[in-house]
Amino acid sequence: MRVTHHGLVERVIAGIQNRAEQIGQAQQRMMTGLKVEKPSDDPAVAEQILALQCRISRSEQYIRNIKNGLGSLRMTDDALSRINDILVRVRADAVEGSNQALSSQGRRALAEELDQKLRELLTIANQRYGNRYLFGGSETRQAPYQSAEGEDGWLSEITPRSGEPTTQLELIFDQGERVKVSLGGANIFNLGDGEDVFSILFDMRQALADDDPEGVGGVLQRLDEAIDRINTTNAMVGARINRAETLLERLTKLGHSLTGQVSDLADVDIVEAVTHLNEEKVSYELALRTGAKVIQPSLVNFVYL
DSSP: OOOOHHHHHHHHHHHHHHHHHHHHHHHHHHHHOBSOSSGGGOHHHHHHHHHHHHHHHHHHHHHHHHHHHHHHHHHHHHHHHHHHHHHHHHHHHHHHHTOTTSOHHHHHHHHHHHHHHHHHHHHHHTOEETTEETTOTTOOSSOSEEEEEOTTSSEEEEEESSSOOOOOOEEEEETTEEEEOOOOHHHHHEEETTEEHHHHHHHHHHHHHTTOHHHHHTTHHHHHHHHHHHHHHHHHHHHHHHHHHHHHHHHHHHHHHHHHHHHHHHBOOHHHHHHHHHHHHHHHHHHHHHHHHHTOOOHHHHHHO
16 A cells, blocks of 8 residues: 555644644643543543442431431430429429428429429420421421410410420431431420429429428429439430431541542542653654654655645
């Protein structure tokens, strides 16, 4: 097969252009820090990167869920601790109020203090977490508990606004794993058989106001049951917090590992990239020198052209 001068020139020019393109690609990798920018660069590696990025995205969503759930759980844990503190103080008042030696004025003062403790409990029961009520169950926009005052200025009742809020909100923390991140008010204040924390305190306050030491002492067992219920619930919430924190730590480590794998596949090795760029520059300069010799014009070239 006869190779003409014209054809040889075209092949030389094509080779020079190819070398220039290789330099451009090497420089692009240096600027972006990526050796795989689009699937066509390396389809197999690009597929691996895409799969890893999908796993990273799911992991990040789980982490957001966990952090949001932890915020709710920690606030619930704090609220339960405060409720427990109030009930422990109320029990101490009940012991004092049941003492026959205490004067009627002393019991009246304890009754007034108890009314303030009832208001503290009401505030906790209607506590907010972000834009929702912490113990509202499925009804997050409306305060779960409402109250009324008597003519004496004391609270006369505390009742659920719309039935008993029992729903516990759930979030997905991992594939196939849902964790309850809140409690309905009934899970905390309702003790069963028509009994709740508020009714115990109302009965005790009435006995104090009536100067009835035996009536005051009669609520002690009911208070102990309420305190036990709060402590059990608090332990359950603590277990959920521990589980969430463990999952958060594991998913965070997994995210770092997956990100590292993506980096290994997609990121440029700077030393290797600089070496490759220099090699391409040498090849380009060699192609130019070779081409300059091949493409030197002659009278024969002009006649042929």
